[in-house]
Amino acid sequence: NAGVTQTPKFQVLKTGQSMTLQCAQDMNHEYMSWYRQDPGMGLRLIHYSVGAGITDQGEVPNGYNVSRSTTEDFPLRLLSAAPSQTSVYFCASSPHLEGTQYFGPGTRLTVL
């Protein structure tokens, strides 16, 4: 199993551009989440999904959209990038409620 994969690893955007961060898992996990990590802030939840077709907002959802059309994929869309979205983004998946979360390798995004 590849586990949780994320692409790209690095990305530089200009303010106002849009892009999609890809996340996929091959473990047939129902639960998937997106977090952003900023210095001194820990990891904060952006959006999450409890199964295909079901998504919900986390702590910091503004400026981001998600969809979950399949169990495997959970892309994160930046609608109009802003410098405040410069961060490291981690996708995670879990097989159970209150279960171990498996993290992807992360995407480092810089918005100029």
Next chain:
Amino acid sequence: GENVEQHPSTLSVQEGDSAVIKCTYSDSASNYFPWYKQELGKRPQLIIDIRSNVGEKKDQRIAVTLNKTAKHFSLHITETQPEDSAVYFCALTPMNSGYSTLTFGKGTMLLVSP
């Protein structure tokens, strides 16, 4: 939402010493409390976890204790080694996401000097 306070933010110890990191929380409904280790430039990796029906759990040099009444849980690392140097995060599963996500503390940077 759920708040998790983690202390200290930085911790420096000599090789062979013990290190203790503590987290407090407010939501009494949380039942799962994992600890993650993150090395520079890497993803968070689970090192140990505990559930609310257990007070203590050990795995070699690492142990976690949970006091649900007082709403705090702690990570204990004994006989620290330089390779233990990393950022450690406590977390819990909040009720407001149906226990499907994690709320993290802000992290503790542990530096183990040889």
